[in-house]
Amino acid sequence: MPDDLNWAIGGEAGDGIDSTGKIFAQALSRAGRHVLTSKDFASRIRGGYTAYKIRSSTDRVESVVDRLDILVALTERTIDENLDELHEGSVIIYDGERTEMQDVEVPEGMIGLSVPLKTLAEEAGGAIMQNVVALGAACEVSNFPIENLDSALEKKFGAKGESIVENNKEAARKGQSFVQEEFDHEFDYDLDTTDNDYVLLNGDEAIGMGAIAAGCRFYSGYPITPATDVMEYLTGRIDHFGGTVIQAEDELSAINMALGAARAGARSMTATSGPGIDLMTETFGLVAQSETPLVICDVMRSGPSTGMPTKQEQGDLNMALYGGHGEIPRFVVAPTTVAECFHKTVEAFNLAEKYQTPVFLVSDLAMAVTEQTFSPEEFDMDAVEIDRGKVVDENEIEAWTDEKDRFQPHFPTADGVSPRAFPGTTGGAHMSTGLEHNSLGRRTEDTEVRVEQVDKRNRKVETAKEEEDWSPREFGDPESDNLVISWGSNEGAMQEALDYLEDDGVDVRFLSVPYIFPRPDLTDDIEAAEEVVVVECNETGQFANLLEHDALTRVKRVNKYNGIRFKADELADDIKEKLQAEEVTA
Amino acid sequence: MSSEVRFTDFKSDKQPTWCPGCGDFGTMNGMMKALAETGNSPDDTFVVAGIGCSGKIGTFMHSYALHGVHGRALPVGTGVKLANPDLEVMVAGGDGDGYSIGAGHFVHAVRRNVDMTYVVMDNRIYGLTKGQASPTSREDFETSTTPEGPKQPPVNPLALALSAGGSFIAQSFSTDAQRHAEIVRKAIEHDGFGFVNVFSPCVTFNDVDTYDYFRDSIVDLADEDHDPTDRDAAKDKILDADKEYQGVLYQNEESVPYSELHGLSSDMTEIPDGAPEGAMDLVREFY
Known part of the structure; x- marks a missing residue:
């Protein structure tokens, strides 16, 4: 697990929370530290509470955690909202001069730093910079070289002119020196910098x-x-x-x-x-x-x-x-x-x-x-490679015309993919429609053409299944009997969860799946494992349902899609055929 | 190019399935004539249509075309034109497609003023679904779903267009072939969104707004002393509920189309084989 610092700024929507948080994240990134940010919007209590949270380490950070080390609280509510994450030794920076913050009670065991953010900002050139004063104070608390913050301030305010940048740097320094001079705490945090270049x-x-x-x-x-x-x-x-x-x-x-x-x-x-x-x-x-x-x-x-x-x-x-x-x-x-x-x-x-x-x-x-x-x-x-597929130019049109020289944009090719002519291509004029259509793109209700076009469109998927790589991303212990599968953004949290599990002596093979359709066939992996857990951020387990569906292979199918309903005699024949196939394979 | 193209080049080999005598025949013929006269060819023309009798037009014409979903032809035309400004984009629809399910898109397409042409076949009835009230049906027009009439005023599409800042607003009558083609031609030539509402009578389901009715009541602006650049004069005529006008009611000669206002001139269909030059700058921006 990374040796990380968890930092946040919170207040009312409209307090500039996002942009202030982003400046600090940028400063950390420019100092060669890894950063992962998250946002709290209005939550448990009704109202306009919002917070920007940063987790940072010199190692990669892949997930948010339930711990907060330094909190800049612009409102009292910000502290209440984060009580679960704050811990003994957490530092809370707030402006005790603000009328509504005068009665703030810092929870026992935590370090409260009342910094006159507004007053110091005014001294530096304007109250608007009070959040930047807080950033300066945070630099001091975390032993983070303030030059990195300068660099982020230059990026943020550079376009607004040199004096704005300088005022902000000054504001940050006022916050830094106030903490230096007024408080006598030993802070546990030491934000190392590295020479690594990161983008955020x-x-x-x-x-x-x-x-x-x-x-x-x-x-x-x-x-x-x-x-x-x-x-x-x-x-x-x-x-x-x-x-x-x-x-x-x-x-x-x-x-x-x-x-x-x-x-x-x-x-x-x-x-x-x-x-x-x-x-x-x-x-x-x-x-x-x-x-x-x-x-x-x-x-x-x-x-x-x-x-x-x-x-x-x-x-x-x-x-x-x-x-x-x-x-x-x-x-x-x-x-x-x-x-x-x-x-x-x-x-x-x-x-x-x-x-x-x-x-x-x-x-x-x-x-x-x-x-x-x-x-x-x-x-x-x-x-980056660009593949535009089967685009044809005016010289290639002829190879795809019918007996009346008409271009066929839905020609049922072997791989299912038809030629594509951009409008403006000589000889390629054609119709496209949401109606079922023939190879020319013209409406049809012909049962055979219908089946031909449905099959052609489905063949594209079969071709793609063969030609493209649909593999999942694999992490953890490849030999483990415990298989965890997830899709989408859970990968980061799961990757770090593997570390926690390992600490507890639990080995896990983790497959992170980026392809939902077509998707990798995980039936063998699922069958080889003793326990299988599917992780997803929903209630019904939509992806888990798919995987279970993939593994269920007993059902034989009779399908009809030419536009005509089932007819009894034909249906009896179809079923007989399926049942006989069953007997043969049994 | 213009001398070689005949209007019949825009005809597909598919025979129209509209009812014999349908106003849409004349509307389509006029569109084809106007396209040919303005020097376009089927290969550089894109026709977009929605759903309804009017929606079939792409099938009966020969050009690049999309027959889309109900009411959304204008956004499709917008995308086509902005992506490739060299294409002549002609959007066609009916009164249901344009003024009911697509009314929102109509207003915004007018505001956007993309350089394309919008021809609405207005028959004041739903024909394909066999005769229900349309947004332009009269208040007392009895149909299967409005036995005592809709009891609500018809939409005035010209007024909608004018109030949304329309830069070219015209009306024509499908059977007046020469005038109709001439008006559509002017719409094509207009720098911006050229809108033509065309009276295209439905001979099967509408026994009120018939050929005879329009012939008797149409006032051609060519016979009046009307200055189409005068917005107030246009407003008076457009809001005059007692008259059915034919001609260009309003044209803003200062009209600047969307692409020009937004500095779009390039054909977006051509791209390099890899990431475009300068793409690394996008990454550096995040430093």
Whole structure:
């Protein structure tokens, strides 16, 4: 387990909690320390409480923990909210001069430092800098060289001019010297610095950066927590690469704009959270049926309905897998770490275009609001490969025309993937539709063509299963009889949990699964293990249900999908055939 | 290019399945003529349609096309046009598609002023579902779902467009072939969102808003002293409930389309084989 420090600043929404916390996180990162941040929104007590929490170590930190060592409390309630995490020796920095903080009682065994944040900030040039005074005080408490904070302040305020930066540095120093001079405590913390270079980013930013790297040029979206950061990241950045962000009037429009851009031939994406996915489900079927490559990102939050918009849940797996009426293949990819949000986004764009199939990129609030440090090499742009699939130009059109020289964008190829002609390609003009269609893209209700097209679309998945790597990520003891499986963002917490388990003498093999559909076949792993535990942030165990479903192989199937209901005599024959097959194999 | 393209090039080899005499035939013919006259070819034209009788238009025309979900054709057209500004984007729909299920998108598409054309086949009835009230049906129009009429005023699409800042607002009559094609042509040539509401009578389910009714009541602005750049004059005409006007009611000659306002000019469909140049700067930003 890392030798870590847990730090937080909390107060009312609007107190600048986020930006102050981010400055400290940046300072730690620039000092070569690993950082993992999290956010508390309004919780147990009603009201506008919010906190920004940082866990930091010279080793990698992968998870939040239930312990708080230093707390900057801008309100008394901040202390109450964190009583469970505070411990003997925890330091609480607060401004005892504030009327509402005068009666603060620091819990027994903890160290309360009353620092006149506002007064010192005014001395440095303005009350607005009182949070920075607190950061200076925190540097002193944690024995953290204040030059690292300077560097973060320069990054934050550099654009506002030299004097603003200098005032802030001065404010920080006032906080630092006040603690130095007024208190005589021995603090247990010693924040070592290293020469390592780290970058600090959250899951939404990683998705946005991955999108640009992957050649995404069109993003349409509608703001929603916790997916808005993807849109805000891309705004003002994607245009440097010839792309654009457009804010739609609703999610119905957002996905249709993205669909239009994708039909035009651009790599295109939209991101939202559960309630937005509900709306987008209407058009999802059209995207898939028209075989349009599109990346749809769902940054999950607690549902159902408006649910708990600022809380974590992995509750949308079933929707991503099954959402929409009728049946249509889609890929479902769930990054397992903040860095993987980048890699899986790049992968999602390639999957979408190679197989002309929509991809659900399923992230969650835990990654969206977590800023984490990584070596910059983790985001190796030279390693990014772009595969646009079977795009044909005007010279290749002829190979795909029918006897009347008409281009066939849904030609039932052996691998299921048809040629794709971007609008503007001479000779490629064609229709696409959400109706069942023939190889030309024109409406049909012909039972044979229907079956041919359904099979063709499903063949794309079979091809992808063979051609792509769908392996899980493996951790822990490979020989262990105890198997733990999880999907999505639980990987970090589970990785550190392995250390705790090891300390307790429990060995575990851990598989972290980033692919929900197609997904790795874990039947053999499950059967080989003595105990199997599936970890996920939801109540019904949506992923566990899938794994159990995969392992159940007794059921034989009779399916019909040509548009005609079952007929008794035909059905009897089908069943007889299945039963005979059973006898033969028995 | 323009001299080579004939309007029949935009016809697909699929025979329309609209009822004989449907107003949509004339509406579509005018669109094809206007596209040919403005120098477009099927390979650089993208037609988007939604659901309803009007939604079938992409099948009967020859071009790149998407037949989408009900009411969302305008957002699709927006995405197509912004991703590849070289394409001529023509969005078609009906009164149900555009003014009922898609009314929200209509207002915002008008505001956005993307350089594309929106042609609405307004027959004041739901035809494909066999005759229910539409948002433009008259208050007393009796249908299977409104036996005593909708008892609510019809939507005035031209007024909606004007109040949302529309930069080109026109109306035409599908059977007046020459005028209709001319008006659609002007909409295509307009720098911005060219909106044409077309009276396209339904001969099967609407026995009120018929060819005869429109022939008798239409006032052609070509015969009036109307200045389409005068917004107040346009407003008076648009809000005049007693008249059915044909022609360009309003055109903002200063209109600047969305792409130009947002500095978008590049074709977004071309990308490099790897991460774009400068992508490492994105990583450094997080230092």
